[in-house]
Amino acid sequence: MTTYSVAVIPGDGIGNEVVPEAQRVLEAVARSGGFSFDWTHYDWSCERFARTGAMMPADGLAQIRDKDAIFLGAVGFPGVPDHVSLWGLLIPIRRGFHQYVNLRPVKLLAGVESPLKGREPGSIDFYVVRENNEGEYSSIGGRLYDGLDDELVMQQSIFTRRGCDRVMRYAFELAKGRKKHVTSATKSNGISHTMPYWDERFAAISREYPGFTTDQFHIDILTAHFVRNPDWFDVIVASNLFGDILSDLGPAVVGSIGIAPGGNINPEKEYPSMFEPVHGSAPDIAGKGVANPIGQIWSGAMMLRHLGEEAAAAAIEGAIEKVLARRDSLTRDLGGKAGTRELADAIIGALPF
Amino acid sequence: MTTYSVAVIPGDGIGNEVVPEAQRVLEAVARSGGFSFDWTHYDWSCERFARTGAMMPADGLAQIRDKDAIFLGAVGFPGVPDHVSLWGLLIPIRRGFHQYVNLRPVKLLAGVESPLKGREPGSIDFYVVRENNEGEYSSIGGRLYDGLDDELVMQQSIFTRRGCDRVMRYAFELAKGRKKHVTSATKSNGISHTMPYWDERFAAISREYPGFTTDQFHIDILTAHFVRNPDWFDVIVASNLFGDILSDLGPAVVGSIGIAPGGNINPEKEYPSMFEPVHGSAPDIAGKGVANPIGQIWSGAMMLRHLGEEAAAAAIEGAIEKVLARRDSLTRDLGGKAGTRELADAIIGALPF
Numbered sequence A, B: 001m002t003t004y005s006v007a008v009i010p011g012d013g014i015g016n017e018v019v020p021e022a023q024r025v026l027e028a029v030a031r032s033g034g035f036s037f038d039w040t041h042y043d044w045s046c047e048r049f050a051r052t053g054a055m056m057p058a059d060g061l062a063q064i065r066d067k068d069a070i071f072l073g074a075v076g077f078p079g080v081p082d083h084v085s086l087w088g089l090l091i092p093i094r095r096g097f098h099q100y101v102n103l104r105p106v107k108l109l110a111g112v113e114s115p116l117k118g119r120e121p122g123s124i125d126f127y128v129v130r131e132n133n134e135g136e137y138s139s140i141g142g143r144l145y146d147g148l149d150d151e152l153v154m155q156q157s158i159f160t161r162r163g164c165d166r167v168m169r170y171a172f173e174l175a176k177g178r179k180k181h182v183t184s185a186t187k188s189n190g191i192s193h194t195m196p197y198w199d200e201r202f203a204a205i206s207r208e209y210p211g212f213t214t215d216q217f218h219i220d221i222l223t224a225h226f227v228r229n230p231d232w233f234d235v236i237v238a239s240n241l242f243g244d245i246l247s248d249l250g251p252a253v254v255g256s257i258g259i260a261p262g263g264n265i266n267p268e269k270e271y272p273s274m275f276e277p278v279h280g281s282a283p284d285i286a287g288k289g290v291a292n293p294i295g296q297i298w299s300g301a302m303m304l305r306h307l308g309e310e311a312a313a314a315a316i317e318g319a320i321e322k323v324l325a326r327r328d329s330l331t332r333d334l335g336g337k338a339g340t341r342e343l344a345d346a347i348i349g350a351l352p353f
Ligand SMILES: CC(C)[C@H](C(=O)O)[C@@H](O)C(=O)O
Pocket: A189, A190, A220, B086, B244
């Protein structure tokens, strides 16, 4: 029997409530799927930062280096600045483990209310493939004339050929099993060095995939198309910043921002990949047992798919869709009355075995 | 009688059809408003580029330097690359004349179909104030290891204190006559130099405006709020790139992307400001007399407001709203059968005098 060794980092706030529920669901599919989990728990969080002065130990990455995957809840707590909570945990893991793909599905599901008029379940169904390691998130930059009227601040964006090509190839490979349509997010009409380069690499990689259709839109009009024509898309590939924007806007458009999953993926599996929901630690509702666990459970399904357990992944996704469509057992954010645990129980109950 | 001397640059495609119609509307309000226009026509365009090798003459800026305003249609033609059409005309004018504010209204109007469910006319009504001169659109950058596997491209974003402060003050001044609520678009959790600086300046400028409410959102979740909670906003201030995105997404959300106006403003009036619709040159429908002139006419109203002709500006805006609500005389894009000229005539007919 295959055993997957997984680092579990619930993090802060509702992360501590939704992660254990998602683990129960994963255990349930493992039993019938003939595999098992070896979970190792890490308390890396803002709470740990408050106690010890660091989000994770200095050798944190080495401790989880050999895991098959990382299952993350959410990090962030009011009063802890972002450069601590994010640059002290989330971003070092993404970069340190070459998780150069951030993958988020955008799917209009029955039972989930979209803010858009007249869209049928299934009519919106695409993936945002975001470059997750470089680009606009480079930390290179600085300040001149501190405190004076002439003060200015610079920041470098850095796009490498390797960085562009590998995430674009990932997008094409993903589209291979779908509609073979890849859309590139650009802004080469305004951002005059990096974005024309992005277009150049997109053209080059497109030539490696004959039989695929491709298009590209500037990010400004692309966000407009998310609202006007969300049915146009199959797989969208975007830089770190543009992908960040599109992978929040996409879930918002289908009404799933509270339940959307995400993966930070090292496709070569040389390093562990990390799976986390799109939502944050939601300190306002933490500790009440009312948080919606679907984003975490769905992220667990993405983890299983990455580990090669496609049937188990599909079983969980099917159960989520069934429970959403039935509209009983839902949490408050979805207009129901159930608690975190009840909703997880309903999903376990809806598994096909 | 005051005479405004205006540089008219119809540009390409439908620019040549909608600009003359907007001029007719402006002439109509001028007659009863007791002012007049002295129009000077410039053929600066991709068509001129094809003929002469330049979008505008070398001394173009000097030629229009002393005008009271610039009235632009649209530039762009298939086959002419952006670095020619935009960096050869639009961007040099924005920068050369210190048009450091790009202003775009976002308003849900009766008779205009929004893609969002359940929103009433008037319930969405805000401005996007975009920094229009610096930030992510700096042209500083370059390439290393050309053509090799190690190839990389860099681009600097540059935020100056002067550049941030002046556009933020403009946003607060605009909010003064409205709900006194200013929202800042940021991404300081991911972009670690320029965006924290933007937040720092926003905090500093906010302190100059006691009695105002302020908030800030990271650009990813802010785009989500445009879809989920567009009624939250009054005035939004954003960097060049983020403002570019929000001022396309905003009009898309209220269904007005084909009719939205825009201003590139030098608030001190040391240089002429430029007014242009959000839509482009639409080569696919050019020459057919079917283009919707409302974006151009509405941009004319913004020009009048900038020139101090508030009553005339409001008269045009009122006439646009009336014609939209009546839903006769509309162009095809709005579900009607009228041509460009008929719709302009309807707006002239709906003027309050
Ligand atoms: C054409 C392009 C360079 C321009 C911009 O990004 O500024 C346009 O999108 C706009 O918003 O006016």
